Amino acid sequence: MTSSDFPSEKRSYGLVVVGAGPGGFDAALEAAGEGIKVALVEKELLGGTCLNVGCIPTKLYLGATSPVEELEAQSKAKVAKGEIEIDFNALCTKKDRFIAATRKAMEQKAKNLGIDIYRATAKILEPGKVEVSRPGETAVLEYENLVLATGSHPTVFPGLEPDNETILDNTGFLSLTEMPESLLVIGAGFIGLEMAQIAHRTGCRITVVDAMDRVAVYEDPEVSKALQGIFKRRKWDIRLGVKVRSVSAENGKAVLRTEDGDELVADKALIAIGRRPNSSGIGLEALGIETAGPGFVKVNENLEAAANVYAIGDLNGHILLAHAASHQAGYVVRRIAGKTDGPYEHGPVPSILYGSPETMRVGSMPADLEGKGKVETSSFPLVANPIAQAYASTQGFVKVIWLDGKVAGITAVGHHVSGFTTAAAMIVQEGWTENDIHKVVFPHPSLDEALLGALKADKQAL
CATH class of the missing domain: 3.50.50.60 (FAD/NAD(P)-binding domain)
Structure with a gap:
């Protein structure tokens, strides 16, 4: 063949x-x-x-450019200095x-x-x-x-059609042979935020526009707030609650016009408003x-x-x-093949935003559990974790959501939190109680201990 x-x-x-x-x-x-x-x-x-034009190339870009964020973090901690130069053509x-x-x-x-x-x-x-x-x-x-x-x-709406020269979708962004000096990102979901981080690490000025009132709107509000704070500290221009009327290519620039009459201009625009x-x-x-x-x-x-x-x-x-x-x-x-005849069941499905910081989520969040029983949360700050300290990336936390004394969901934001996603999924799948925490030995020192810390922390009733 x-x-x-x-x-x-x-x-x-x-x-x-x-x-x-x-x-x-x-x-x-x-x-x-x-x-x-x-x-x-x-x-x-x-x-x-x-x-071809999604998960894998995006992660290759994020992995290759991660030293930029790592050096910046250690530089702020005053233990390293220097410069990382990304060879984008080689990448x-x-x-x-x-x-x-x-x-x-x-x-x-x-x-x-x-x-x-x-x-x-x-x-x-x-x-x-x-x-x-x-x-x-x-x-x-x-x-x-x-x-x-x-x-x-x-997803494409009238007035937001990509030409993949100046107005890009994910395919156009991943086909760039050089990054622009400025990028307008329309859509503050995972696709937009991951690609914005890639561009930021090459020195690109980032503006993020979204009609919703927070970034990563499907995440827990505390996670969204932490993400937004970190991106703002990187001097991203984040504009929320903004309805976009049109994005067009004019004189080699991307021009965004809002329904309120405002106008934003950048070298390129990325349309990332869903699929x-x-x-x-x-x-x-x-x-x-x-x-x-x-x-x-x-x-x-x-x-x-x-x-x-x-x-x-x-x-x-x-x-x-x-x-x-x-x-x-x-x-x-x-x-x-005749090996099952029952209905499809998937259990808790993990979701991860990659980059720096990362987010992970598995199971139910507090908003999903309203009226379903006694809902409590417990959390642990990454600043108290030695691995987060070692990498000078201490912003963020791990949060556990409990329903009637059992773990119903886990979310986190911060340094490499995707690393304990599978463990979190198994904990949610098994519906751990406080007594189950002692069944597993967590390694020390490890980022996983932040998960353990959140499981052991005092619960707060909602």
């Missing part, structure tokens, strides 16, 4: 997967591992948004090579498992049949089961599949959109995170 020709063998499959992002690719691998004959259809690049080259190598490895892994890869556009024709096509070539695939994992794309599902044009109507909101596919408790047809990941809108898509993929394949 080559990438230039459709597979020539019989086009009848136990499973056809549409979309080769984290959810779709994992579904294909796991199904092939179960001995199911699999076709994987992808119209663009293996790995989807996450690998872009590293990013491109890593992603290309990862795609190649993915393709080889799929080939070794006997998966047929169709680099084509897919459209459902009728129950049991999907048409795959590209210029000059069309084929019809018969399926016993179908997984739709088509992902999502950046919408890729559900149009794939033939959902042929199966009577319903959508909701901006096009999220409706699924039942088994993630089925129709008989033997599953929608996973961003497409169903339950949780727009790559690891959630992969978890859903595993469930669907187990169901197809």
